[in-house]
Amino acid sequence: MFNKIELKYDFKDLEPNIDEETMYTHYNKHYNTYTENLNNALEHLPEFKDMDIISILKNIKENNNYYMAIRNNGGGYLNHSMYFDMLTPKSTPLPNKLEENINENFTNFDNFKSEIISKGLSHFGSGWVWVILENDKLKIITTNNQDNPYMFGQTPIMGIDLWEHAYYLKYKNLRKDYLENIFNIIDWNIVENYYNNLK
Numbered sequence: 001m002f003n004k005i006e007l008k009y010d011f012k013d014l015e016p017n018i019d020e021e022t023m024y025t026h027y028n029k030h031y032n033t034y035t036e037n038l039n040n041a042l043e044h045l046p047e048f049k050d051m052d053i054i055s056i057l058k059n060i061k062e063n064n065n066y067y068m069a070i071r072n073n074g075g076g077y078l079n080h081s082m083y084f085d086m087l088t089p090k091s092t093p094l095p096n097k098l099e100e101n102i103n104e105n106f107t108n109f110d111n112f113k114s115e116i117i118s119k120g121l122s123h124f125g126s127g128w129v130w131v132i133l134e135n136d137k138l139k140i141i142t143t144n145n146q147d148n149p150y151m152f153g154q155t156p157i158m159g160i161d162l163w164e165h166a167y168y169l170k171y172k173n174l175r176k177d178y179l180e181n182i183f184n185i186i187d188w189n190i191v192e193n194y195y196n197n198l199k
Contacts, residue, residue, distance in 0.1 A: 011024045013089040018170065022166070034072075041070055042070075073146070079159055092189050101138050116140055129160045156194070158191045162175070
């Protein structure tokens, strides 16, 4: 049985970057639905009973009757768990090791940020923009719908939700403004924790 992560902040604490209503709806409605649907699907899959969500997403096969339910809702559960975990009312300083890797791969933080925003803007429809670690190098990719990089043998350290439910109440069609402002509320210590766990 999987549970939503507990937030370290109140819904209103991410204002003005993400509004309270969006946070409430995103966490209590969308994330909740993915969590419930994942647990319902897993009731039919006892072989996954003791696995963590990453192992489940890596091991579910396409010929399984519950493949799409796990892909969509398991992906949605993990994606949102990572997303809500990395948000904070005030962005933290970039830790040294992570900054070094960013500078190594993107020259500087501004280029890194610009590429994330560019990839997020060019992604058509719903999905996610990710920072992944591949062969000890940071790369930026996008996935469709609720797909997670783990499904494709990649390892994410940071993900930003591109679904309209993540920003539309405040930003309407201005995805670029949402992507720029979310950098004001990223806990880089959490991102580095994901990074260190992959090293």
